[in-house]
Amino acid sequence: MGKVKNVLFIMCDQLRADHLSCAGHPHLKTPAIDALAARGVRFPRAYVQSGVCGPSRMSFYTGRYVSSHGATWNRVPLSLREKTIGDFLSAAGIKVALAGKTHVLPDLEALERFGIEGGSALDALMRAGRFEELDRYDGHSPPGGESGYADYLRRHGYVSDDPWSDFVIAADGPNGEKASGWHMRNVHLPARVKEEHSETAYMTREAMRFIDEMGETPWCLHLSYVKPHWPYMAPAPYHNMYGAADMLPLNRDEQERANEHPVLAAYREMEESVSFSRPEAPGIVRPAYMGLITQLDDWLGRLFAHMERAGRLDDTLIVFTADHGDFLGDHWLGEKEMFYEEAQRVPFIVVDPDPEADLTRGTVDERFVEAIDVVPTILETLGLPTQDHLLEGRSLLPLLRKIHLDSWRDAVFSELDYSFREARKILGRKPNECRAIMVRTDRWKYVWWQGYRPMLFDLANDPKERRDLGNDLTYAPIFREMEERLNAWAKARKSRVTVDDAYVEARTAKHRQHGIFFGQW
């Protein structure tokens, strides 16, 4: 183990924090990820800044809360104004590459307004959130989309205009007909694609190739898997590696449906929640989801072995996490977005190969982590400028290296903009009236909803979040305490993005040096 030169930032899509064996899942096998945790620190209380891909990822990439970066939902482009890890590291000459998914949408209006020439290198970089795309692959992309995966599949014999739909997320039905993975009832079947040609395999090999090519030149790779995100269809042998008896108990009860919060009630009306509330659905979907995770783990094992052979485990900071979880029927919900732990809490493991981090290897750190901590951690580890005027997270390096800190955060925050969702229509709201902010402390989880009563969960007495206390005025003092936290947070967003703190310091009370002498008698 040695000094950090490279960064491997691994993200899974829609992977729940409790779906790792090192996190206590009694049946799921994730030996490679467990081994990663044994070499580094696992943070079991790591939270995303929004329970949905786009805004969550933009927070990971910018180090800023959703209200600050403004990409409030999946279909909202990240403003070109926002800087990402790609800006920060490339300024230091470090190549920042992507294999897989980012969910970055191009800020087309800004590209046009700033006259950035279509097809130029700058255009490509700006469209890609400042990642150099080895092969970008966001999953469920249309045929002819930006990825090379479709051609790869065709080269390997999957002849189709849309090999992904016809092979990767399709199985053979009882009479040989196509059974699509879009239908959850089918995901117990094995995908038509061979395991070695599946998305997870393809992306891992992209990563290995990149690492080999870079040799001793420093790099940062965002290896961003599209799994275990839906469609939940897994290739053999992972499709039936687990059974319904292996899944975690469903976290739901009838009591949850009493006095439902209006927005939650609207989410429970949406198709994914209705489908996952079918009695048979979790037992079909969860085993496939678990299989996809073990497949990921197997490929990560191969990747880590590959890196070890090249000496890369000794000089590479590894961050392993996910953009959000998945309800899989818990709380009578499918998908994510709502503020329950199953969606908001994510796996989070950091391996710092520096000998200074030896003291913490294999430990579990219960302190709160947020997605926005990834960028500051990487910058501090590489000794790069800390960008304090932009970044709203904190570097985890002191936690990894047992450096004294006077304090650490005692709460985490997450946001939601549900304006693009059917829930908005159900509730009859306008696009700018659909905000929510969660604050979670050790004891409480509180959600402020624009235009509605709050939600409150007592995590000490109700760790499974079955009883929403947001209607119970005996908790008014807690409401107030949580509101105070939220409001202090809301007033602390970093909006002065054009100049940094050093610029401010250098110009404080310096008007006379600029020939301005106001106020002299």
Add this chain to the structure above:
Amino acid sequence: MGKVKNVLFIMCDQLRADHLSCAGHPHLKTPAIDALAARGVRFPRAYVQSGVCGPSRMSFYTGRYVSSHGATWNRVPLSLREKTIGDFLSAAGIKVALAGKTHVLPDLEALERFGIEGGSALDALMRAGRFEELDRYDGHSPPGGESGYADYLRRHGYVSDDPWSDFVIAADGPNGEKASGWHMRNVHLPARVKEEHSETAYMTREAMRFIDEMGETPWCLHLSYVKPHWPYMAPAPYHNMYGAADMLPLNRDEQERANEHPVLAAYREMEESVSFSRPEAPGIVRPAYMGLITQLDDWLGRLFAHMERAGRLDDTLIVFTADHGDFLGDHWLGEKEMFYEEAQRVPFIVVDPDPEADLTRGTVDERFVEAIDVVPTILETLGLPTQDHLLEGRSLLPLLRKIHLDSWRDAVFSELDYSFREARKILGRKPNECRAIMVRTDRWKYVWWQGYRPMLFDLANDPKERRDLGNDLTYAPIFREMEERLNAWAKARKSRVTVDDAYVEARTAKHRQHGIFFGQW
């Protein structure tokens, strides 16, 4: 009078709301502005979004609060991401020109990052906040700065490397030596510049020339005077048109210095406050300040007469306002920034030539207006897209044309970032710890200070704001009510800037149309 085709947006710099004869000043003469008010509506309760040039102007130009546009103080460039009135109107083919000051600083980092070629038309437009600069003149600019005013002066016989310093803000001392207007003790003397060559005269002629050149082509002109901002030296005959007996009574008493708020105390230690607290200072400075205002009024009279002859008063929407006021010794302060009425409240007159506005001509509307209302008012008047996803102000058109509204705002907000000021050093704070937000309702003015107790003034019983109640816990219920308003405001900032509400509407619950079929059983 007729349909609006053009917009004349007049801004004065540092002009107090109470320094107009139509606003009740007993001695100051402003007949042209009074006549403007008689043709339109005067809003005596109009507030800026920050009591200092840069952030206030950026709010005027973007229609957004300071926390939203991020240019938190004079030396902070407006992010290129932010759109201004120049973007909105030029998209409709309307030329948006500037004569005078904007305080826009170029977002150099973004210009470089987006590869915008230096010297190109796009570069010029981006550097200028999307105004086409006829002659930009921000005042107190260094010799060789961007303005043509220095050359103009030289052509008219003011021979100097820096004719502004040597003639415009300089007088002859007792022995013919230069007496600089930077020293407030000198501003009772007449400037060496002839009145017809002074800044106000120069800019007004620029405006007249532009209006003539445009003929019948629609235009929007931002005529942005640098006066009566310091240096307070006026040319004859305005330098001694008023005397100390003509000035408004000083608004200060000894009681104000008891239990001073820490930030206020720091501001009172700064040189401008110390200077204005000299017994003789207001009596020297205020008459010159008043003279500069009457000079402005005289030139506005010429401008309006010029427009009338060309028929332009019949098809031009006129907005007259200022970027903030000036304490001039009130509250033991010089300059602005603090949240007293003298700095935060500004003149605000709108003339809508459309016959539909005839019902309100010559009236005074006591409803609250904010600087961010200017852009929405202009857009609605011209029938342009309302940019609801960006704009945080409200169009005043319904007020001008007596169109029914269900409600109007009952509070205004203003912000301060004092990180660039000596006060920060006095208080020993970091650049990101210097925020304040004011909310002013009909009855109360409340200021939240990051890291300090609040300020509170009871405007019903203490309209002169002499007694800060922010230490008095008997007002705790008012603190809470005001905090609630502030906090609701803080959580409603518009950060989703890359796509508009129509985009959201068109994509709500439309995933299936994009080939995404999640959640189906």
